[in-house]
Amino acid sequence: MKKTLIIFTAVFLFVSGFARAEDMRLEAALERNRAAVGNPLYLYVTFYGSQSVERPEMPSLDGLQIKYVGPSTKISVVNGRVSRFISHMYLVIPLKSGRFEIGPFFVESHGQIYKAPAVTLTADGAPAAAQARAPGALPAGNEPQGAPSYVSDRVFLVMDIGKRLVYINEIVPVTIKVYLMNVQGLRDIEYPVYPHEGFSAGELAEPEKRTELVHGVRYNVLVFRQDLFGIKEGDYILGPAKLRCNLITRKQSSRRSSIFDIDDFFSRRFGYRTYPIELESKDIPVSILPLPEDGRPRDFQGAVGDFAMDVNVNPPEVKVGDPVVLRMTISGEGNLDTVTAPCLLSAEKFKTYEPQVTKKGGKKIYEQVIIPKTDEVKEVPEVVFSFFDPESGQYKTIRKGPFPLDVVEQPESERGVKMVSMPGVDQMFYPGEKLGRDIIYIKENIGDLRRKGRFLYRNPLFWAGQFMPLVLFGVFCVKHRRKERILRDKSYARFLKAPRKARKGLARARAYLGRDDVLPFYDVIFKTLQEYLGGRFDLPRGNVTIQVIEDRLRPARVDESILGMLRDVFSRCEMARYASSVPGGHEAKEILEKARRIISYMEKIKL
Known part of the structure; x- marks a missing residue:
């Protein structure tokens, strides 16, 4: 019997190991195999059979910008069979036209090396191919004047100046425009920066929003303005202007969903994703001329x-x-x-x-x-x-x-000493005086002194003492009524305690973050927001969801950016609680700051 059991165990381990080796595999796929220059797309490198595989190293390719976005895990059960995988997502942006081969890809799992073949991307320099995906995109060669080399059919940056030939100290107005079409929007927009050697720059004005019709296509445009003036003669290059922001796009998933598909749940509930982009315009050659010597007036001081x-x-x-x-x-x-x-x-x-x-x-x-x-x-x-x-x-x-x-x-009578002040103040006239007259000499003897009568009612302390009991009695009545209400009204008590509990929760989260203990950090942030919002709206903590809170806040006309931060914090906290890998570092600090800003904003508004 013992021998039979040993043989059965050996066969089982062999078969399970064989099945395990059969199930584990690495695959790589592009969101699409053809894209316009500057049009971003996603690369998915997926490992089936485990969720603890590190991301593969990505080669550096000339003409492609590749950024790691993050991992996505999935567990599914079909006919009693449990399968799991992890998908590493990369953002790929073609910077020039051509045919690119990305890969092959290698990962290590349980001591074995797994390989996925390379994928091929064709980048088309003419945006006509992208027009099928984004109706209304500009045809090839019809970009607005000053369109950058890194240009997409959806969002691009344009830098323009009034003239290319200027004089020293002449004002040069610079206009930088962000064109946007057929995307959900931009957020976290930074002010543009650009090299301006040979020029001195003024302050950037507040950006303005408007729409422009370019070659029959309507764009949303964000306009930045700044004045420069040349300080040194010569030939210079302005730009290129660069602007960093996050592009918001709607998620599109072609994978089959199941009740255990956590990523699909968040994709349906929070159906947008953001990824960082850096827009870049073309540079502009400018020449600064010296002021001419011919005809220069003698009193000229440099005004231009x-x-x-x-x-x-x-x-x-x-x-x-x-x-x-x-x-x-x-x-x-x-x-x-x-x-x-x-x-x-x-x-x-x-x-x-x-x-x-x-x-x-x-x-x-x-x-x-x-x-x-x-x-x-x-x-x-x-x-x-x-x-x-x-x-x-x-x-x-x-x-x-x-x-x-x-x-x-x-007149003779007014001749004396005059004090002249600034314009708008009357002048003061002092007639001449002879020394020795109108002089009060210092007394050598102080004389007899006596105290003047003092009346009690003229003393401010007397009146303060009269009113102090009334003030103290009023303070006592207010505190007593508040204490009685706290004991009687549980909702009011929760409302008053919510800010103090929120501050303690944020302090605990900050302590976890300082110890790099990320998983409890997200749990504390999530529970702190639930308790605080439940106290403000008198809701059980289990009933606090993003949809319920939005329904309560929208009638109060709460700032849309606060609602966006609230959705983002809830989404990331829920993902961190269920996902196998938890983001930390800068992203965790950003979540903590957003939670603090949400609570601070809620304390300032009246609901």
Whole structure:
């Protein structure tokens, strides 16, 4: 009997091992075998028979950008037979046209090496092949002006400037546009960056959204604007501009689903996926020219643009020694940072002060105080301002004045010391004094002192003491009523305790994350959000689902970005609790930050 049992066990182990070897295999497949240049697609490398296989190393291929997205596991039961596999997903973006062979692929499992043959991808430089997948895409050769080399039929980046030949200090407006069509949208959009050697850059303006019709195709467009001005003559290259964001697409699964298919459950419930992309525009050659020497006025100080000047003199009638305010306003189009104060010609008969400058919108205002020295002054001299106009390529000079000024001699009685302040403040006059008069000497003897009468009702502490019992009684009544309500109303008590419990839960999650203990981290985050939202809406923790919470929040017009973060946190936490491999590191920190922002936002709104 013992011998029979040993033989049966050996045969069973041999057969099970043979079946196991038969079931284990490695396969690789592309989402599709043909794609347009810049049009992303997925590569799936799937190992059947185990869920603990590391991802295969991906070769670096010229003309292809390959990024690892993550693993996906699946367990299915068909006719009592349990099968499991793990699929490693890669994002493949063709950067140029041609035929590419990706692979072969190798993985190791239980001491054995498994191989999958290479897959072939054909990248078409003309986007006509992609039009069948994205109706309305631009035909080949009809991209908008400045379309980048990395261009897709769905999303691409365009950089444009007003002119390619500019002068030093001339304003160069730069426009960067993100074109979007036939995708669910973009999120986590960063501001574009680009090299701008030879230029100084201003601040990027807030982006604006609009739609544009390009060759009969309507695009959603996000527009960024920035002003540059050249600081050094020569030939330079602007760009290429680069912009990072996450592209949102709807999930499409061709695999057969089952009741044990966890990935299929999340695909149906949260039917979108995001993957990072980096858009890149074409670079733009620009030449910066020096300002010409011919025709340069003597008073030219470096202003570049097309300006106008307005001059105002106030007051028109003064006495000798009284201040006159000369207000000079420079307005127009150009680089206001290069504008300096206009010149006042023939100011020998005036005492002049440095002008004060203010900048309001597209204007620069100079206010200069001048004081006539004699009553021989009959006018304020001519004011001159010179600038270089880059459109005409010539220097221009604006002359204003002279301005009539009535100056009279100061009366003898007013001659003394004057204090002159800034414009808009009345001048102060002090007549001349003789020393020894109107002087109060220091007392040598302080004299007799006596205390003045003090009244109790004039003391603030007296009134504070009168009202303090009333204040304390009011505080006691409020606290007592609140305590009674907490004991009587369980929903109210849960509502008050929810924020404190949420803070403790986030602290526990942060501690798990600090120890790289990822699985309890996702469990604590999920339970913390369930308890907090259950307390806010008086729901049992088991009834807190993303659909129930969205139904409660939408009538309150909650920010859509908060709802998106809430869906993302619930989705990732549920996947982490059921999946065999749990993402950590940066992704876990991102989940913790999103949970904190959700709770902080919920505390600020009134539901």
